[in-house]
Amino acid sequence: QVQLVESGGGLVQPGGSLRLSCTTSQSIFDIYLMGWFRQAPGKEREVVAAKTWSGSSTVYADSVKGRFTISRDSAKNTVYLKMNSLKPEETAVYYCAARTVVGGSPPRAPSSYDYWGQGTQVTVSS
Numbered sequence: 001q002v003q004l005v006e007s008g009g010g011l012v013q014p015g016g017s018l019r020l021s022c023t024t025s026q027s028i029f030d031i032y033l034m035g036w037f038r039q040a041p042g043k044e045r046e047v048v049a050a051k052t053w054s055g056s057s058t059v060y061a062d063s064v065k066g067r068f069t070i071s072r073d074s075a076k077n078t079v080y081l082k083m084n085s086l087k088p089e090e091t092a093v094y095y096c097a098a099r100t101v102v103g104g105s106p107p108r109a110p111s112s113y114d115y116w117g118q119g120t121q122v123t124v125s126s
Contacts, residue, residue, distance in 0.1 A: 001115075002026040002031065004025075004116065004117035005023050006020060006095070007120060012122070014086065016086055017083060017085075018082075018083050018086065019083070022080075022081075024078075031099070032100055032103075034053070034079045035049065035050030035097045035113065036049050036050070036094060038090070038122075039092055040093075045110045046061065046108075047108040048064055048081065051071075057105045068083050070082075086122075088124045090124050091124050093121055094119065094122050095119045097114075098113060099113045100115075
């Protein structure tokens with residue numbers, strides 16, 4: 001059983017930055033890739049960014065390209081999401097997810113991920 005623990009959420013003003021962290025209890029050798037999703041009230045969960053542990057493949061939602069960066073620290077079993085120029089409409093619960101099935105580019109569908117963190121709230125407001 002893979003456990004994922006997110007941290008780093010909070011309140012930030014429009015245009016501000018935050019860095020989310022997600023640490024996994026499982027060895028990275030058991031995980032093929034990790035991703036960040038978000039879900040706003042009344043909306044479906046959507047992919048923000050995802051990356052293979054090898055670093056060979058990365059995907060971003062079109063809306064965050066150029067502003068968000070996903071990265072990983074294999075020594076710490078941790079994946080990060082650096083978010084810049086945040087917008088009020090990006091207020092949501094942000095989730096970390098892991099996929100153990102090997103192969104292919106990071107999928108965008110939440111159903112393709114095997115394990116999920118508890119989520120961390122990000123609120124963008126003045």
